[in-house]
Amino acid sequence: xxxxxxxxxxxxxxxxxxxxxxxxxxxxxxxxxxxxxxxxxxxxxxxxxxxxxxxxxxxxxxxxxxxxxxxxxxxxxxxxxxxxxxxxxxxxxxxxxxxxxxxxxxxxxxxxxxxxxxxxxxxxxxxxxxxxxxxxxxxxxxxx
Amino acid sequence: xxxxxxxxxxxxxxxxxxxxxxxxxxxxxxxxxxxxxxxxxxxxxxxxxxxxxxxxxxxxxxxxxxxxxxxxxxxxxxxxxxxxxxxxxxxxxxxxxxxxxxxxxxxxxxxxxxxxxxxxxxxxxxxxxxxxxxxxxxxxxxxx
DNA sequence: GTATTACCTACTTCTTCAATAGGTTTATTG
DNA sequence: CAATAAACCTATTGAAGAAGTAGGTAATAC
Numbered sequence: 001x002x003x004x005x006x007x008x009x010x011x012x013x014x015x016x017x018x019x020x021x022x023x024x025x026x027x028x029x030x031x032x033x034x035x036x037x038x039x040x041x042x043x044x045x046x047x048x049x050x051x052x053x054x055x056x057x058x059x060x061x062x063x064x065x066x067x068x069x070x071x072x073x074x075x076x077x078x079x080x081x082x083x084x085x086x087x088x089x090x091x092x093x094x095x096x097x098x099x100x101x102x103x104x105x106x107x108x109x110x111x112x113x114x115x116x117x118x119x120x121x122x123x124x125x126x127x128x129x130x131x132x133x134x135x136x137x138x139x140x141x142x143x144x
Numbered sequence: 145x146x147x148x149x150x151x152x153x154x155x156x157x158x159x160x161x162x163x164x165x166x167x168x169x170x171x172x173x174x175x176x177x178x179x180x181x182x183x184x185x186x187x188x189x190x191x192x193x194x195x196x197x198x199x200x201x202x203x204x205x206x207x208x209x210x211x212x213x214x215x216x217x218x219x220x221x222x223x224x225x226x227x228x229x230x231x232x233x234x235x236x237x238x239x240x241x242x243x244x245x246x247x248x249x250x251x252x253x254x255x256x257x258x259x260x261x262x263x264x265x266x267x268x269x270x271x272x273x274x275x276x277x278x279x280x281x282x283x284x285x286x287x288x
Numbered sequence: 289g290t291a292t293t294a295c296c297t298a299c300t301t302c303t304t305c306a307a308t309a310g311g312t313t314t315a316t317t318g
Numbered sequence: 319c320a321a322t323a324a325a326c327c328t329a330t331t332g333a334a335g336a337a338g339t340a341g342g343t344a345a346t347a348c
Contacts, residue, residue: 001335002236003147003260005305009235009253016252028324037247042307048326060325061315077256086304091153092146103181108160108276109153112221116147116267123263132252145304149336172293186338192295204294205346230335 004085010038011046011084012077015055016132019072026065046084053083072133078124088124090116148229154182155190155228156221159199160276163216170209190228197227216277222268232268234260 013036021027029047033040047066050056055075056066068075082088089095090113093104104110157180165171173191177184191210194200199219200210212219226232233239234257237248248254 001305002231002239003234004257006236007306012253012256026324030324039307041309044326045307051325058325059315060313060323062323063316064314064324066325087146090147092150095146108278109156112156112271112276113148116264119263119267123260127256132256134252145336150338151336170293174293183338185340188295189338195295202294203346204292204344206292207347208293208345210294 004081007046008081008085010036010043011050011080012129012132014038014043014046015050015068015075015080015129018056018066018068019075019129019133022068022072026059026063026067028065031065049083050080055080055083071130073128073130075129076125077127077129077132078121080129081124088120090120148225151190152225152229154180154187155194155224156273156276158182158187158190159194159212159219159224159273162200162210162212163219163273163277166212166216170203170207170211172209175209193227194224199224199227215274217272217274219273220269221271221273221276222265224273225268232264234264 014032017032017036018027029040029043032038033043036043047056047058051058051066054069057069058064058066087095089098092098093101093110094113094117101107101110158176161176161180162171173184173187176182177187180187191200191202195202195210198213201213202208202210231239233242236242237245237254238257238261245251245254
């Protein structure tokens with residue numbers, strides 16, 4: 001299948017959505033799910049991950065919901081995807097906690113995969129949530 | 145799991161192996177499988193794909209085997225992986241033959257994924273099998 | 289005609305992705 | 319205080335795909 005799973009894609013979309021609505025205080029899951037067309041239950045499991053890693057805070061009870069903990073420009077795409085994708089490693093032997101490959105010494109392709117790893121991380125770390133938000137325009141946002 | 149599956153990794157390793165032994169004429173599958181530590185049956189299904197796409201030719205019967213159809217420098221890594229990986233698309237909506245996403249117009253992340261696609265293809269297309277071969281040295285290879 | 293090799297179709301097993309179900313705890317509000 | 323609204327938690331399911339296996343058929347050399 002695709003490199004990035006729905007979980008990672010959804011997580012990113014949700015972070016952008018929350019950034020665009022960050023002036024509205026705590027936003028209930030239900031609202032995000034409706035806006036983004038994602039099932040509430042599935043979204044819940046994604047938000048749990050983001051809360052655990054403190055990218056978001058949750059507040060229970062009436063009037064509660066979720067909120068960003070930082071400015072949108074301080075979240076990189078890489079950080080979000082590394083949390084929600086089980087692995088962004090190019091190949092199995094570069095995965096976290098992978099056993100050392102006995103062929104590593106003679107492996108012709110190791111350099112290729114490490115290079116790919118660098119390319120990917122470089123790309124993902126160079127983009128922030130702020131870069132992905134809709135450009136501010138009259139009526140779309142307001143200045144404090 | 146990892147971005148590149150074992151099928152794609154094996155295919156690449158095998159192409160490099162065959163490039164390094166290209167002076168020896170047709171090489172039987174059995175030999176490649178042993179050298180690379182891959183099950184014969186599994187390797188067979190990978191080679192079938194490469195033959196169909198004419199990256200290799202096969203010859204049956206005694207003395208038969210597989211052989212490259214071009215010089216190693218004329219195979220890009222991208223070509224090999226696109227054949228053997230079911231998909232190298234970053235996300236589902238950029239897969240070949242994917243339905244047009246109804247959210248495409250308002251999608252905040254489409255540009256990100258297209259950019260990733262370009263980065264990946266650029267990387268893979270810039271490396272050839274010749275780049276991955278062991279450097280020629282005395283006793284390791286010979287000149288015609 | 290026998291051995292060797294590629295070629296072909298189908299199947300199995302295991303894992304992971306995506307999503308669902310059903311509850312418990314915390315906070316607000318009337 | 320009771321009702322409601324929300325986050326939080328554990329477990330389960332269904333479908334798809336990855337990885338590998340099994341058993342045969344066709345071509346070629348000797």
